[in-house]
Amino acid sequence: xxxxxxxxxxxxQTQPLTGSEVVLKALVEQGVDVVFGYPGGAxxxxxxxxxxxxxxxxxxxxxxxxxxxxxxGYARSTGKVGVVLVTSGPGATNTVTGxxxxxxxxVPVVCLTGQVPTHMIGNxxxxxxxxxxxxxxxxxxxxxxxxxxxxxxxxxxxxxVARSGRPGPVVVDLPxxxxxxxxxxxxxxxxxxxxxxxxxxxxxDAIERALDLMAxxxxxxxxxxxxxxxxxxxxxxAVTDLIRRTGFPVTLTLMGLGAFxxxxxxxxxxxxxxxxxxxxxxxxxxDVMVAxxxxxxxxxxxxxxxxxxxxxxxxxxxxxSSINKNVPVELGIVADAGRAVAAxxxxxxxxxxxxxxxxxxxxxxxxxxxxxxxxLRFRQSxxxxxxxxxIRRLYELTQGRETYITTEVGQHQMWAxxxxxxxxxxxxxxxxxxxxxxxGLPAAMGVQVAHPDxxxxxxxxxxSWVMNMQxxxxxxxxxxxxxxxxxxxxxMGMVRQWQEFFHGNRYSESYMDSLPDFxxxxxxxxxxxxxxxxxxxxxxxxxxxxxxDRPVICDxxxxxxxxxxxxxxxxxxxxxxxxxxxxxxxVRGSEHGMVLV
Amino acid sequence: MTQVEERHTIAVxxxxxxxxxxxxxxxxxxxxxxxxxxxxxxxxxxxxxxRINIVTHGTAQVIEQIKALLDKLVPVxxxxxxxxxxxxxxxxxxxxxVVGGREQLVQALRLADFMHARLVDxxxxxxxxxxxxxxxxxxxxxxxxxxxxxTEVSRAGVVAMARGPASLGRDDS
Numbered sequence: 001x002x003x004x005x006x007x008x009x010x011x012x013q014t015q016p017l018t019g020s021e022v023v024l025k026a027l028v029e030q031g032v033d034v035v036f037g038y039p040g041g042a043x044x045x046x047x048x049x050x051x052x053x054x055x056x057x058x059x060x061x062x063x064x065x066x067x068x069x070x071x072x073g074y075a076r077s078t079g080k081v082g083v084v085l086v087t088s089g090p091g092a093t094n095t096v097t098g099x100x101x102x103x104x105x106x107v108p109v110v111c112l113t114g115q116v117p118t119h120m121i122g123n124x125x126x127x128x129x130x131x132x133x134x135x136x137x138x139x140x141x142x143x144x145x146x147x148x149x150x151x152x153x154x155x156x157x158x159x160x161v162a163r164s165g166r167p168g169p170v171v172v173d174l175p176x177x178x179x180x181x182x183x184x185x186x187x188x189x190x191x192x193x194x195x196x197x198x199x200x201x202x203x204x205d206a207i208e209r210a211l212d213l214m215a216x217x218x219x220x221x222x223x224x225x226x227x228x229x230x231x232x233x234x235x236x237x238a239v240t241d242l243i244r245r246t247g248f249p250v251t252l253t254l255m256g257l258g259a260f261x262x263x264x265x266x267x268x269x270x271x272x273x274x275x276x277x278x279x280x281x282x283x284x285x286x287d288v289m290v291a292x293x294x295x296x297x298x299x300x301x302x303x304x305x306x307x308x309x310x311x312x313x314x315x316x317x318x319x320x321s322s323i324n325k326n327v328p329v330e331l332g333i334v335a336d337a338g339r340a341v342a343a344x345x346x347x348x349x350x351x352x353x354x355x356x357x358x359x360x361x362x363x364x365x366x367x368x369x370x371x372x373x374x375x376l377r378f379r380q381s382x383x384x385x386x387x388x389x390x391i392r393r394l395y396e397l398t399q400g401r402e403t404y405i406t407t408e409v410g411q412h413q414m415w416a417x418x419x420x421x422x423x424x425x426x427x428x429x430x431x432x433x434x435x436x437x438x439x440g441l442p443a444a445m446g447v448q449v450a451h452p453d454x455x456x457x458x459x460x461x462x463x464s465w466v467m468n469m470q471x472x473x474x475x476x477x478x479x480x481x482x483x484x485x486x487x488x489x490x491x492m493g494m495v496r497q498w499q500e501f502f503h504g505n506r507y508s509e510s511y512m513d514s515l516p517d518f519x520x521x522x523x524x525x526x527x528x529x530x531x532x533x534x535x536x537x538x539x540x541x542x543x544x545x546x547x548x549d550r551p552v553i554c555d556x557x558x559x560x561x562x563x564x565x566x567x568x569x570x571x572x573x574x575x576x577x578x579x580x581x582x583x584x585x586x587v588r589g590s591e592h593g594m595v596l597v
Numbered sequence: 598m599t600q601v602e603e604r605h606t607i608a609v610x611x612x613x614x615x616x617x618x619x620x621x622x623x624x625x626x627x628x629x630x631x632x633x634x635x636x637x638x639x640x641x642x643x644x645x646x647x648r649i650n651i652v653t654h655g656t657a658q659v660i661e662q663i664k665a666l667l668d669k670l671v672p673v674x675x676x677x678x679x680x681x682x683x684x685x686x687x688x689x690x691x692x693x694x695v696v697g698g699r700e701q702l703v704q705a706l707r708l709a710d711f712m713h714a715r716l717v718d719x720x721x722x723x724x725x726x727x728x729x730x731x732x733x734x735x736x737x738x739x740x741x742x743x744x745x746x747x748t749e750v751s752r753a754g755v756v757a758m759a760r761g762p763a764s765l766g767r768d769d770s
Contacts, residue, residue, distance in 0.1 A: 132616060133619070136616070136619060136620060136623055137623055137627050140671075141670075141671040144615070144616075161671055165669075194612075194674075195612065195671060195672060195673060195674050196671045319665075319669070320665040320668065320669070321662055321665035321666045321669055323665075324658060324661055324662075325658075325662055328658065
């Protein structure tokens with residue numbers, strides 16, 4: 001791409017590019033077609049350059065946190081790097097939550113921040129903040145560009161770092177004088193980065209050892225996480241192929257949903273604190289665990305000293321520091337999930353191995369017995385809408401459409417994970433690691449920008465949704481038909497649930513008083529407002545929400561007292577599961593568990 | 598995995614760029630790991646590389662984490678665990694000030710001579726000694742000189758290197 005086609009310029013072509021033009025040219029060369037941002041003093045030169053070109057579309061958000069979540073939604077639904085552009089000082093500090101979210105959930109984002117001119121850095125200038133200092137612990141890497149000569153190279157490097165290895169957010173801090181002054185352009189490097197080149201190929205002997213363990217297994221399980229989705233659709237297809245060729249059961253993490261089709265009988269459901277009974281007991285009782293792109297986080301493992309005590313563990317991850325971090329494993333394989341699984345598949349075929357019904361039969365019988373407990377059951381009766389029922393109906397009524405789901409954080413998020421079935425990767429966007437309330441609406445906005453014709457739904461709780469509801473204005477401006485499906489129980493539901501279980505029903509500050517009228521709110525934002533308060537209204541409301549080609553806020557008034565089951569309390573083991581309110585197993589509020597979140 | 602804490606000396610070769618030390622230290626403080634000693638200086642001006650020597654302690658699992666996390670940092674070229682990768686040599690330099698009367702200073706001088714410390718500054722009522730050696734030698738010298746009017750200690754921290762021909766910094770990584 002030449003400079004002229006990227007940026008129509010009226011000046012003589014021999015005139016050097018400005019820093020701003022160099023930034024845009026580098027973005028174009030990196031394949032960027034959309035930027036989520038908010039202007040301000042320090043980035044005015046860049047916004048001026050944006051005004052003069054047509055290659056990159058700018059989406060004006062209403063808060064910088066929304067820009068990062070939108071970029072995350074864009075990135076996770078496309079596999080491309082999401083790009084954010086904000087000004088210095090408050091513009092940059094407002095991105096911190098989004099950047100931390102992207103770091104925890106391994107989302108590739110490049111965030112360009114304006115900065116005061118280099119000669120004023122450190123003077124407590126207007127809208128100055130130590131952006132690289134503030135964002136150092138919440139980014140994969142960050143840069144402050146003081147030399148125009150380095151500018152283009154740094155932008156290219158930022159994309160390389162953001163998307164390579166375990167993906168993550170990268171900040172590039174751009175002083176105003178660097179943006180305004182002349183800067184040379186250097187094309188995208190084709191050479192290897194001098195220090196950052198993560199290992200992607202698995203070691204052959206490790207693959208052989210993994211195959212030995214898998215071939216001997218009598219009670220195996222695959223434990224697959226978001227790393228496989230990050231590795232791409234081909235990696236997900238390879239994992240699916242491997243799982244089917246082995247006949248092993250598979251559980252997915254919250255971030256891994258969609259990596260393997262939920263409708264497949266080998267899928268035993270999500271695992272972890274609110275995972276299915278069968279997934280958690282299979283993890284607890286397995287003899288060989290094959291973890292791929294998952295990180296043994298505390299929501300998955302429960303109490304560490306009783307986590308899957310009898311198993312030999314294989315852990316495939318592109319991030320060496322994920323291996324042996326929380327749980328010691330017998331065999332760690334540092335590699336790209338796709339490459340490692342391709343190698344396993346090849347070896348499995350070469351050894352002539354097949355699903356061994358005789359060997360795995362008793363294990364599957366046991367799993368089926370656990371499945372018969374029907375741990376996701378709920379009773380929908382009468383007028384009051386059960387939130388699980390609302391999600392089931394939403395799932396059923398969206399079948400046959402290209403549907404992308406985002407969520408906020410809390411009870412509704414867990415119910416969505418349990419009751420909405422994902423058949424393919426990159427259609428489920430949720431804040432897993434950081435647990436960011438306010439993620440879902442801006443993320444849905446980013447997804448809709450990337451997929452204008454798809455049905456994009458934010459399954460929300462009312463408390464989370466209002467945290468970033470200013471983005472309704474952005475949604476209106478760009479005519480994004482994002483649907484907010486709000487399960488309104490007038491509580492911060494998960495907080496209320498924990499207060500019920502662990503704090504003697506003292507609902508301290510978890511009641512959502514003075515909520516807005518969501519239907520009127522929708523109208524105020526120029527969107528369509530719908531409400532369902534009774535079970536028999538639900539289907540019509542969902543159908544209308546889907547049918548309307550405009551943004552919709554759907555206020556679904558649900559049972560206030562409903563809790564998320566099954567539940568493994570903090571600090572408990574996988575076999576200490578509370579299945580329902582009637583369940584005899586008490587929720588253990590151990591001293592040790594109480595301090596855990 | 599064992600819960601016994603071990604002391605490890607880790608050498609890290611990094612690009613000498615602004616903020617690189619903050620990244621390394623932030624990794625330790627952010628995750629609650631320990632830094633017992635830290636030295637950093639440019640070792641290759643031409644390629645702008647610095648070497649950081651870190652002495653830390655933790656369980657085997659923590660040490661493995663520290664090395665993996667250091668290796669993930671973008672400006673890091675190489676990480677070596679000098680404690681387990683093979684035999685290594687460790688040295689530290691310290692300046693030690695003694696203030697006292699004639700009698701004490703004479704004794705301090707005798708002790709310094711015995712411990713191979715050098716006198717680098719003197720006044721009527723004070724001496725500054727320089728001592729180089731393994732950390733425990735320096736500990737011993739400080740311990741012995743304490744009753745003779747020790748008033749100030751400045752230690753450079755541990756620098757370390759693998760014994761034999763293996764090299765951290767002269768290949769083209």
